[in-house]
Amino acid sequence: xxxxxxxxxxxxxxxxxWIAGTKNSVWPxxxxxxxxxxxxxxxxxxLATNAGNTDRWISDIKxxxxxxxxxxxxxxxxxxxxxxxxxxxxxxxxxxxxxxxxINVRVGFFHFNLLLILAGIVGVFLALDLFLFYFFWxxxxxxxxxxxxxxxxxxxxxxxxxxxxxxxxxxxxxFIAIIALFFIHGDITGNYTFDYMQLLGxxxxxxxxxxxxxxxxxxxxxxxxxxxLHNWLPDAHTEAPTAGSLIxxxxxxxxxxxxxxxxxIPLFPHASIAFAPIGMTLGVIGILYGAKLAFAQTDLKRxxxxxxxxxxxxxxxxxxxxxxxxxxxxxxxxxxxxxxTGALFIIVGQLSERIHTRDLDRMxxxxxxxxxxxxxxxxxxxxxxxxxxxxxxIAEVLILAGTFSTKVLFAFLAGLGLIAATIYxxxxxxxxxxxxxxxxxxxxxxNVREKVVSALMVIVIAGLGIFPRPVFNTAEPAxxxxxxxxxxxxxxxPVTSNYNAPATVNLWDAEAMENNKKQI
Amino acid sequence: MTQSDFLxxxxxxxxxxxxxxxxxxxxxxxxxxxxxxxxxxxxxxxFASIFYVYPLTPHAIPPLFIIDVYSLIFxxxxxxxxxxxxxxSHDYIRQMDVAREEYYIILFTSTLGASLLAMANHFIxxxxxxxxxxxxxxxxxAFQKSSGRSVEAAVKYLILASVSSAFLLFGMALMYFSYGTxxxxxxxxxxxxxxxxxxxxxxxxGMMLTGIGFKLALVPFHMWTPDVYQGAPAPVTxxxxxxxKGSVMAVLIRFFFNISGFGNDYFFYVISAxxxxxxxxxxxxxxxxxxxxxxLAYSSIANMGYLIIILxxxxxxxxxxxxxYLVSYFITTIxxxxxxxxxxxxxxxxxxxxxxxxxxxxxxxxxxxxxxxxLSLAGIPLTAGFVAKFYLxxxxxxxxxxxxxxxMIINSVxxxxxxxxxxxxxxxxPADVKLPALSLTGNITLASLAAGILLLGVYPGWFINILVxxx
Numbered sequence: 001x002x003x004x005x006x007x008x009x010x011x012x013x014x015x016x017x018w019i020a021g022t023k024n025s026v027w028p029x030x031x032x033x034x035x036x037x038x039x040x041x042x043x044x045x046x047l048a049t050n051a052g053n054t055d056r057w058i059s060d061i062k063x064x065x066x067x068x069x070x071x072x073x074x075x076x077x078x079x080x081x082x083x084x085x086x087x088x089x090x091x092x093x094x095x096x097x098x099x100x101x102x103i104n105v106r107v108g109f110f111h112f113n114l115l116l117i118l119a120g121i122v123g124v125f126l127a128l129d130l131f132l133f134y135f136f137w138x139x140x141x142x143x144x145x146x147x148x149x150x151x152x153x154x155x156x157x158x159x160x161x162x163x164x165x166x167x168x169x170x171x172x173x174x175f176i177a178i179i180a181l182f183f184i185h186g187d188i189t190g191n192y193t194f195d196y197m198q199l200l201g202x203x204x205x206x207x208x209x210x211x212x213x214x215x216x217x218x219x220x221x222x223x224x225x226x227x228x229l230h231n232w233l234p235d236a237h238t239e240a241p242t243a244g245s246l247i248x249x250x251x252x253x254x255x256x257x258x259x260x261x262x263x264x265i266p267l268f269p270h271a272s273i274a275f276a277p278i279g280m281t282l283g284v285i286g287i288l289y290g291a292k293l294a295f296a297q298t299d300l301k302r303x304x305x306x307x308x309x310x311x312x313x314x315x316x317x318x319x320x321x322x323x324x325x326x327x328x329x330x331x332x333x334x335x336x337x338x339x340x341t342g343a344l345f346i347i348v349g350q351l352s353e354r355i356h357t358r359d360l361d362r363m364x365x366x367x368x369x370x371x372x373x374x375x376x377x378x379x380x381x382x383x384x385x386x387x388x389x390x391x392x393x394i395a396e397v398l399i400l401a402g403t404f405s406t407k408v409l410f411a412f413l414a415g416l417g418l419i420a421a422t423i424y425x426x427x428x429x430x431x432x433x434x435x436x437x438x439x440x441x442x443x444x445x446x447n448v449r450e451k452v453v454s455a456l457m458v459i460v461i462a463g464l465g466i467f468p469r470p471v472f473n474t475a476e477p478a479x480x481x482x483x484x485x486x487x488x489x490x491x492x493x494p495v496t497s498n499y500n501a502p503a504t505v506n507l508w509d510a511e512a513m514e515n516n517k518k519q520i
Numbered sequence: 521m522t523q524s525d526f527l528x529x530x531x532x533x534x535x536x537x538x539x540x541x542x543x544x545x546x547x548x549x550x551x552x553x554x555x556x557x558x559x560x561x562x563x564x565x566x567f568a569s570i571f572y573v574y575p576l577t578p579h580a581i582p583p584l585f586i587i588d589v590y591s592l593i594f595x596x597x598x599x600x601x602x603x604x605x606x607x608x609s610h611d612y613i614r615q616m617d618v619a620r621e622e623y624y625i626i627l628f629t630s631t632l633g634a635s636l637l638a639m640a641n642h643f644i645x646x647x648x649x650x651x652x653x654x655x656x657x658x659x660x661x662a663f664q665k666s667s668g669r670s671v672e673a674a675v676k677y678l679i680l681a682s683v684s685s686a687f688l689l690f691g692m693a694l695m696y697f698s699y700g701t702x703x704x705x706x707x708x709x710x711x712x713x714x715x716x717x718x719x720x721x722x723x724x725x726g727m728m729l730t731g732i733g734f735k736l737a738l739v740p741f742h743m744w745t746p747d748v749y750q751g752a753p754a755p756v757t758x759x760x761x762x763x764x765k766g767s768v769m770a771v772l773i774r775f776f777f778n779i780s781g782f783g784n785d786y787f788f789y790v791i792s793a794x795x796x797x798x799x800x801x802x803x804x805x806x807x808x809x810x811x812x813x814x815x816l817a818y819s820s821i822a823n824m825g826y827l828i829i830i831l832x833x834x835x836x837x838x839x840x841x842x843x844x845y846l847v848s849y850f851i852t853t854i855x856x857x858x859x860x861x862x863x864x865x866x867x868x869x870x871x872x873x874x875x876x877x878x879x880x881x882x883x884x885x886x887x888x889x890x891x892x893x894x895l896s897l898a899g900i901p902l903t904a905g906f907v908a909k910f911y912l913x914x915x916x917x918x919x920x921x922x923x924x925x926x927x928m929i930i931n932s933v934x935x936x937x938x939x940x941x942x943x944x945x946x947x948x949x950p951a952d953v954k955l956p957a958l959s960l961t962g963n964i965t966l967a968s969l970a971a972g973i974l975l976l977g978v979y980p981g982w983f984i985n986i987l988v989x990x991x
Contacts, residue, residue, distance in 0.1 A: 066981045068988065069914065106881075138901040145940070150947050157944055164940060169933045175910075176929060179917050 002046070003061055003075040003126055006039050006085070007119050014115035021108010032096045032111040036118065040089035047082055047474065056481065058082065062195075065132070070182070070193035074129040080478035081125040083331060083471060084258055087338050088125070090460070091250045092118045095243040097453050098346050102242055102353060103151060110151060113143035117247055124255045130178045131194040133263075137171055137219070140252065144244070152239040159232075159239035166232040170222035177215025181267070184208065200266055200485060201492075213268040213275065220264065223256030224312045227286045234293075237305035238358075242349030245301070249308050249345060250338035257315045257334050261327070265319065266482055269489040272320070279320035280403075284413045286313030291420030295427065300351070300358045304344045307384055307424065310417060311337045311392075317414055318399040322486065326402025327479040328472050329395050335464065335471065336391035340383035343457045344428075347377050350450060351432070354443040365437025370445045374433040376454045383461050385425035386418050391464035521581065527572075528579040528587045531595055532635045534566040539628040546621050556610055559624040563603040563631075570596050583703050586641035589990045593843060594638035594770040601762045601850050602631045607965045608858040609755035616664065616866045623663060627759070630656030634767035643692040643702040646771055650688065650735065653764060654681045660759065661752040664866060673751025680734065680744045688731025694724035704778040711779060722786055725779075729790070735768040736824045737817075739797040746805075749817035750871065754864050757813060758857030761820050762850045769827065769846065773839060782834030791831055795924060798825025799931040806938045813871045815938060816856060819897055822935060823849055826912060826928055833919045840987040841911040847983075848904035848976055852896040855969035859890050862962045863955060870953070873942055878950025885963070887946045889970040896973050898939040899932050904976035911984075 013035025017028035050058045060076040077085070095114060103110050120143070123136030141164055149160035178194070185202040186192035193199070204212065222229045237245045265272050272279075290309030297303035311333065318330035350373060351366075352358045367374040383390040386397075396418065404411035446454065464471060526533070542555060570592050578588035606627065613623050633652030640646045658681070662674030696702050698720040699710035711721060733741040749757050781787040802822030809815040827849075830842040863870040863886075870876070880887035896905030909932065916925045976983060 064981075065979075066984065068981065068984045135901045138906075142895065142900060146947065149944055157948075160944070161937065161940060165933060165937060168936055172929045172932055176913070176917070176925065179914055183917060 001061060002042060003059055003077060004073075006042060006126070007075075007122055009035050009038055010115045010119040010122065014112045014119065017115065018108045018112035021106070021111065025104060025107040028108045028111040029096055029100060032115055033093065035115060036089055036092040036096065039122075040086070040093065043082060043085045043089060046077070047086065051473070053477075060128075062128075065129075069131070070186075070191075070195070071131045072129050072193075072195060073132060074195055074197075075123075075126040075132075076128045077126060078478040078481070079474040079476065080258070080261065080331065080482075083335065083474055084125045084254060085122060087254070087335050088118060088121050088251050090456075091246060091338060091342055094342065094346070094453055094457070095246050097449060098246070098349065099241070099243045100449060102349060106150065110147070113146050114243060114247070116143040117147070118251075121247075121251050121255060125258060128196040129194050130181070130196060130199065130263075133196075134171065134175050134178060137174075137255070138168075140255070141167055141171075144248070144252065147244040147247075148236055148240045151241040152244065153241075154239070155235070156239045159235040162232045163236040166222050166229070167219075170219040170229075173215045174219035177212045180208075180215070181212055184212075196263075201489060202267075203492075204268070206270065209268050209271040210274060213264060213271040216259070216264050216267075217275070220256040220259040221282075221316075223259070224253060224316060225256070225309065226282045226312075226316060227289050227309065230286070230290075230309050233309060234302050234305045237308070237345070238299065238301045242345060245305075245345040245349075246342045249305070250342035253308060253312055254334045254338060257312070257319070257330065260316070260319045261330070261479075261482060265322070266485045266489075269486040272486075273322070273490075276320040276322070280317050280407060280410045283313045283315075283317030283320070284410055284417075286310065286316065287414050287417035288313075288420060291417055291424060295420070295424040298360050300360055300363070300428070300432065301345070301348045302358075303360070303424065303428065304341060304348055307344075307421070308337070308341055310421065311341065311384075313417065314396055314399050314414065317403055317410060321399075321402045321406060322483065323402050323405065324476075324479055324483060325405070326399050327483065328475060329398025329400075329402055331475045331479070332391060332464070332468060332471055333395035333399060336383070336395045336461065339457055339461050340380050340390075340392055343376070343380040343454070343461070344384065346453065346457075347373065347380065350446065355439070355441045360431045362439060363432045364435040364439075365433070366441075366443075367433040368437070369441065369443055372446045372451065372454075376446075376458070377433055378429055379458055380461070381425040381429050385421045389462065389465045391461050391468065394465060394468050524576060524579065525581050528576045528581070529585070530569040530573055531566045531592075531599065532632065532639070534562060534569060535599075535628055535632045535635060538562040539625045539632075542621070542625050542628070546625075550621055552614060552620050555621040555624050556606070559606050559627070560603065562628075563599055563606060567596060567599045567603065570599070580641070584642045584645040585639045586705075587639055590774065590839070591639045591770070593987075593990060594766065595635055597843075597847060597850065598631065598634045598638060598763050598767055601766065601854060602627065602634075602759070604854045604858070604965065604969065605755055605759045605763070607961060608758070608854070608861045611959050611962060612753060612755050612861045612864065612866060618663070618665060623660070626656050626659050626663075630660065630759070631763065634763050637767040637771045640771050640774070641704050643696065646775075647685075647689060647692065649771070650731075650768065651685060653767065654685065654735075657681075657756075657760060657764060660756045661748060663756065664753050667751075669751040670753065671751075673748045676744055676751075677748045684731045684734035684741065687727045687734075691724045691727030691729075691731065694720055694727065698724065704775050707779050718786075725781070725787070726790070728775075729794075732768055732772050733794065736765055736772070736828075737821050738794050738824055738828065739801040739821065742798070742801065742821045745821055746814040746817040749820075750811060750813045753866070754813070754857055754861035754869060754871075757816075758854050758861065761816070761853045761857065765820070765824065766846050766850065769824075769842070772828075773831065773842060776831050777834065777839075780834075782832055788832060791828060792921075792924060795825045795828050795832075796927050798822060798828075799927055800934075803931045803934040803938075807934070809938065810873055811871050812860065812873050812876065812942065813869070815873070815942070816853070819935065819938075820853070822931060823897075826909070826931075829912060829916050829921060829924050829928070832921055832924070833915050835919075836991055837988075838915050838919070840984070840991050841908075841915040843987055843991070844911050844976075844980075844984065845908040848896065848908035848973070851969055851972045851976070852893045852903075852905055855889055855966060855973065856893040856897070858962075858966055858969065859886055859893075862886075862958055862966070865956060873945050875951060875953045876942070877945045877948050877953075879946045881950050882955060883958075886958070886966070889966045891943050891946060892970050892973050894939045894943055896977070898936045902974065902977045904973045904980075906977055907980045908976075 017031040020027035057076040063073040065073045120140030127133035145164045294306035318326040386393045580586045633649045636649035658678045664670040737745040802818045806818035830838040896903035899905045899909040
């Protein structure tokens, strides 16, 4: 039941803050803060009480929803989704705090949308019924669209359309794939259901599986985003209000990565191996191209947006490496990128709130005026370039190490991305905080609320950089299950002649495979 | 006719009696509120009588009528839609300077025509129903007779509808000529036994499809739709969009199933082509519309394109999907037009998207209902439209109609763009437009329609259960 409460608390908070917003503008913020904090507390408690729990699911609930179509309200949490929940609630609190002064029109409706997006995201991380998953997947869109369209910057309308249409188009392709999977599984087993656990292990003929996987990828790769499909991202990130950019970059992109891990790999083991070379190539292109574009921007917010493209390239690279090392790196990258890029967006927001521009050429030498803000900028730029001691370093090194064991070339090319990251990150610091001061801005440094938010984020990013173990321990059982379920499928239904089996399959010797089977 | 024949026709008889009683009353004393309340009462009692008739089904009154669960479901949908249109007409019609009471009389005659279609088992009743419906609609469209656009729309509708009726009639004649029967349920056996060339069947059906396609506003018979939607008074537009189309859909499904049209390649390609063309034409033409009534007209063309897919599915669950789709489409459309009706006065129709700018900041309740219905038309989760589209796609994929399903998906994305345009303007900075105050009935009606959209969107299971158990 606790999983349903997580969503219900957010929904109730959403409606309450909307209602409260008609009276004054402080109560919605407090209500939103309380709702998200409650959820954070609940998930922390779940984490604490389930340390070392190796069950398939830490908590699992299944209720009928539309039984005629085999649709159920099936929510479950394992280590992977729990980490994502913690990230969502932590950044949800941050989002409320940073909007405290920035958003002062239509405050109630703003927090309504914010909490609704969080509810959708939480649903996506918890849903184990594919129809329900799609339902939450779409539920995130409408409030995000409002967030960009109502509280965004100058070109908000175009950006919000672009965001909605891209993601909706991808989502609908996934929806077709979901329904097709439903029928294929039903025709084989006679059991027509959208339930993830039952759909796992469906033996789908090769070419069909590949098509279905492409349907899922359409949704996830647009969200992630991967380079030819990334067009919506810079606009949406740039035009959204700070809280919107934060949620977009830190959480919405993660739903794509989560989808790959939770659905694409276990449901289509053969097809995903066949796709792996393409996927890894796309990842490397994303890393390098995103970094190049980031370097070329003059709008600071756009620059940060493009760094997301680059960092998410590491995620897709890691996902298609199929080994635990890289998967740990992917999870860490999701968390680290969520916090570091989120923090960069917050810094951009705080800067443009003070100097009313996001143009890099009109900044410079701000360190003397706002030392604390400058220090924050330095810390998170360093995080972004992968400085050892911060979480991003661990994530990227793990992904590279995992990739190196199978594909040296990809690891080498992706490694170049780290150099590119150094260039654009240093450019941020150089252009904004150092250099010559041309403008005489009369600005003040961070206030207490802003300091608290920044301190929280620094603590988390540095803490995870120095003690990453808890994240690994929490994610490990879930990641092993994902990898094992893929391997089991590969053993039970050996690769057919439709595929030229890629080298990755040969990595597992027969003995390890047998062990894996026994474990499951 | 026996007593049970009369009893089983009770819902229709009540509707048929209403205009006569109303005419007598009006000739004695004119009282708008009384006529309105009487109409509501009559529609309610007609709806209630459906439950009374239900145990008598299936009951045939050869050769014209067939009263089975299927016709009762459609009858229920038609009467409820008429009821909601009546509720939303009240304020709009009251402000008119014409003979206002007659509006309800004509509403009844057209509802009678629509109800006959739901029970038709014979070409004669088919034609009678469709003409009764159309002739009443000519009058309703032109009801705002001081407005040039309203009259223009009515004339356009009159001429085109007459031509399409001629096609329909000719098609029926050809069918009768080749098979010697006008009853739907005996056509099938005649077709299979007959030695006449299928050319006559194809020509006959093609011509009938022209007539039907006109009523449903399918491409390429859709030209009238935007003008009539725009010119007609808003409540009448909602009536055309729902009752008129729903009843024709009812008879089309019955007819097509009786002749087992879905097994035939020729029909398959013709209907697929019409469906795909309707989807694309409707959605693409809606993209640049600045007039919300025209926009909804094009959206209705696309929606009917989605809906006729079920003719090709050709099984019971397909019909269930169709009924679900119609119900959700009706709720959605009536609430969208209901908002337009309530905000319009008979002098000025509130029909430009720009006039709705910032509605959310002035009338949050109205804007939420409007947003909900637009999201439902776009098929976004939490709304009835999403489940309806899912149901249709689901059945379409089950029947292996991948091309149609894919074009439906592509069109959903195109459609989203123009629905979003309207939603965006609802939430942008307010326009300087004075809005009339809303009556309590109007508010309650809209609230219940919105509740319906949400209920079918979040918890559709119970309704699907009803459909599965009935059909």
